[in-house]
Amino acid sequence: MLSWKIFMRAVRVILDDIGAALRVTALPYAILVVASVWFISAYGQHSLTELELTAMGEGDAAPILPDGFLAASLAVVLLQAAISIWIAVAWHRRVLLQESAEGVVPPVHGGQMLGYLGRSILIGLIVAAVSVAILVALAPIVPVLASPAVFIVAVIIFYRLGLILPAGAIGKPITVGEAWTATKGQSATVVLLALLTFAVSLLLQVPALIDASISGPPVATDGTLATPGPISVTYNLVVGWMLLLLGVSILSVLYGHFVERRPLD
Template identity: 35%
Template sequence: MLAINILTHAFLQVIGNLRQLVNISALPLLIQFFGAIATIFTAIGANNATGNASFVTLPLLVAFLLLPFVWIAVNWHRFVLLNQPQSILPRLPMNAVLRYIGTAILIAILLLVPLALAAATFQIIAGVLGSAGITFVLAFAFGIAIMLALMVASLRLGVALPAAAIGAPDAITTAWKATAGNTGTFLLLGVLMALLQIPINLITMVPTGPATPFLVSILILLLTIAVLWIYMFISLSVLTTLYGYFVERRQLRTSI
């Protein structure tokens, strides 16, 4: 199936370029780590001084947590699609980063507006029905349908992100048109990505406490970080692969 081939290609893309993964992500992740610590201490200081730390912490969270991730994403897309290798001090293409953020905001709006309209429509229908039992069944079916629709739409629109990273024109329009007629593929791909998250969530939820040996706690922490790191790049690679396949008509690699 095409969805399985896309996910396989994305996975092979990741494991075949581990050195580039390190080069692209090491510095941004270090900035995230120390930025998170700085944000915590700044928030504590601001809270003690004014009683309201949100006006201080929000800009810091954007600067230290969001921007490094976008930096990683942009350089990964550009490495794969433009054959632009990165050193341990990766490039910071600010124009591409700003395009990426702007495109992500537009995608969020395009997803949230129909969701809000659908929720309002459901409230009207539920009010007309009046029956708690029927409303519950309807809410369950409606929720599943909305979740699946969002899954497909977010993947299709998400193809615009690598397009923005490499400076392709009309990123969102191009992505939406190029992926038309493949609802089943995107639906299955979204389900596979969700299933892939299950073992990852199980690893991240492994309980640790005072009774846990220190070495075991460290190993669990390192395993959690490594798994989340790999999954992040697999997710980015899925979008890159979708762009390469549907827009640039590249071939999929399904074996080593």
């Protein structure tokens, strides 16, 4: 099955070059870890007032957030996006160009990173537009099919057009039309690939889900927001690192196979 071969090739890409993978991702991801730990320590133990707890229980009211919470959240999200793109571009170039991964600081390819952001936004807009069109067309007639149809079409568009991301990262940009043509007839393959990746992601997150169910509700009876323990936080960060690297590797393998005609064996 082609989807399985692509998935396993992506896994082997990481395992066969794990040293380079760690060097490419260690510093950027460490920055993200520090930011995440700071955010949790700064806002994780916010003591809720009686008014806030009351508001959280009402359907038409929103909880009052601590000062600086929204700004800090936005900063962490933007930092996460920037670091994800930094890692993605560096790893695409390592996988497809065998670019050197020596040193502590991975190469910063500013132009390629901005291009990656722009292409990601473009794909997101296309997926959103098509998804809305499907919902408008199907929801009033067969609502039960609307969500599955959106999921399948979104996956097909993302993976088939996603080839423009590694292409731009290595300085060999291709158009949306060229990416779509290169993956002609592979819609079933990318849907199965997405389901396989989702299944692995779910399995990796099972321990965290179990821990969350044991830990209890996010708001304790004394009105304090529960803070994840260090083991839970560390595990989630490691899983996030693995899934990020796996996702970038899958796009690299898709580009290498369908555009550059590289073998999967």
